[in-house]
Amino acid sequence: MEEPGPEEEKEEEEARFDFLEWIGPDTSAAVFTFLVHPADLARASAVSRSWRRFVVRNGFSKIQCLRLCPEASNFTRIITKQAIASASESDAEHQHRAYMHLSYALLLDDPQDCIIRCIGASTTDNFPEETIQNTLVPTDWVAMMRPSYWSSAGHFDPAVPECLFYRLRSDLCLVQQINIQPFRGQPTHPPSFFLLLLLNTSITCLLHPAFFQYGDPIYSAKYVRFQMGYPKTPLPSQLLVSHDNEGQLAADDNYIWTYTSPQFPMLQESVLQSFKLPRAVLCIGGVVKIEFLGRVQKQEMDDLYYICISHVQIVGIPLPRELGVDPYKNGVVLKYYPDTRRSGVCHGESSGDDGRNSPSKWRNFTTRILHSSSARRLGWNQAILNRLFGAHDASEEEEEET
Numbered sequence: 001m002e003e004p005g006p007e008e009e010k011e012e013e014e015a016r017f018d019f020l021e022w023i024g025p026d027t028s029a030a031v032f033t034f035l036v037h038p039a040d041l042a043r044a045s046a047v048s049r050s051w052r053r054f055v056v057r058n059g060f061s062k063i064q065c066l067r068l069c070p071e072a073s074n075f076t077r078i079i080t081k082q083a084i085a086s087a088s089e090s091d092a093e094h095q096h097r098a099y100m101h102l103s104y105a106l107l108l109d110d111p112q113d114c115i116i117r118c119i120g121a122s123t124t125d126n127f128p129e130e131t132i133q134n135t136l137v138p139t140d141w142v143a144m145m146r147p148s149y150w151s152s153a154g155h156f157d158p159a160v161p162e163c164l165f166y167r168l169r170s171d172l173c174l175v176q177q178i179n180i181q182p183f184r185g186q187p188t189h190p191p192s193f194f195l196l197l198l199l200n201t202s203i204t205c206l207l208h209p210a211f212f213q214y215g216d217p218i219y220s221a222k223y224v225r226f227q228m229g230y231p232k233t234p235l236p237s238q239l240l241v242s243h244d245n246e247g248q249l250a251a252d253d254n255y256i257w258t259y260t261s262p263q264f265p266m267l268q269e270s271v272l273q274s275f276k277l278p279r280a281v282l283c284i285g286g287v288v289k290i291e292f293l294g295r296v297q298k299q300e301m302d303d304l305y306y307i308c309i310s311h312v313q314i315v316g317i318p319l320p321r322e323l324g325v326d327p328y329k330n331g332v333v334l335k336y337y338p339d340t341r342r343s344g345v346c347h348g349e350s351s352g353d354d355g356r357n358s359p360s361k362w363r364n365f366t367t368r369i370l371h372s373s374s375a376r377r378l379g380w381n382q383a384i385l386n387r388l389f390g391a392h393d394a395s396e397e398e399e400e401e402t
Helices: 006-015 019-023 025-032 038-045 049-057 060-068 070-074 091-105 132-136 193-198 361-371 373-378 382-389 394-401
Strands: 075-080 115-121 162-168 172-182 221-231 255-260 273-284 287-295 297-299 304-306 308-318 323-328 331-336
Touching (some): 019 049, 025 049, 038 049, 038 060, 038 091, 049 060, 060 070, 060 091, 070 273, 070 331, 075 091, 091 323, 091 331, 115 132, 115 308, 132 308, 162 308, 172 221, 172 287, 221 323, 287 308
Parallel strands (some): 075 331
Antiparallel strands (some): 162 287, 297 304, 323 331
């Protein structure tokens, strides 16, 4: 075979010339900022080692993540521990991996009710009969045919607000909308007046004042507002709200709020009302506060204003448990741990699965990404995704799971 001459070697060298070097770093950076999808950034970083170094060093994965959810600006540090990362990798490489995984997680499309438990209420009229726990009951009735609702304490001033606090399934949840149903003071099968007169006094004492009311009053609020954030200290692990801790856990000083919604008007109707946020919001820390502003309905027997709620749903997408948060000084740390057995601040209450008797949640997550309809629709390249998520054979995982 004939050896290439000097001119042919020169042409081959020019053909291998790096495009980024040719147009310069400033112009290259300007071009890369137009990559709006994580898959595009993954393709670019897979072109060559120099392109990947350019993507990592300039923090384009973080820039894209901030575009998807501005709440990511609250992260002051990144902590990563992963088997696929070598000790020689730089902090910039660790940050790149964490933000890329966060960006892909934000693209998941499987909305569900994200509430895992109640934290507390600002006030409760009759505990535990009218506890905040009742707002998670899917039916209108609880045991012994008691109506299911939460009731605030009564107040002479209709401007006094009330708040409900909920814990979500993951440290990071992409919240899309919140559904709330005000309570109507009318039993489904109201006993007649004659039968009420014959009831024993001990039984009538069990009747809920907000429920048995004349005129079918609806104990709604004028407006509702939402806040999302994280606790300054870890929340207690108990799943049920107690009479002692309800008001304490609902104290506003216990939390750092990273998002506050606009006020939404509430209808004076006992129907499930949907309040869709202007955009999907990343709840950092897994705590949501629902604030009711302005009381409407008085109770005839004491002439006080009350707010009563039957049902609450927080609809969104819990992000994979490999992504978590921790309070740190005046900010919050983003943690990236692919090993699901490594629990975060509140991960232990999200699931009873410790990872020993089931496939890794991270592997399930990457499999969903690799096989998702969105991936096929966008034409994501298998080799690019494998490089992004590390050495990973989805087909082997499927065989293991079966």
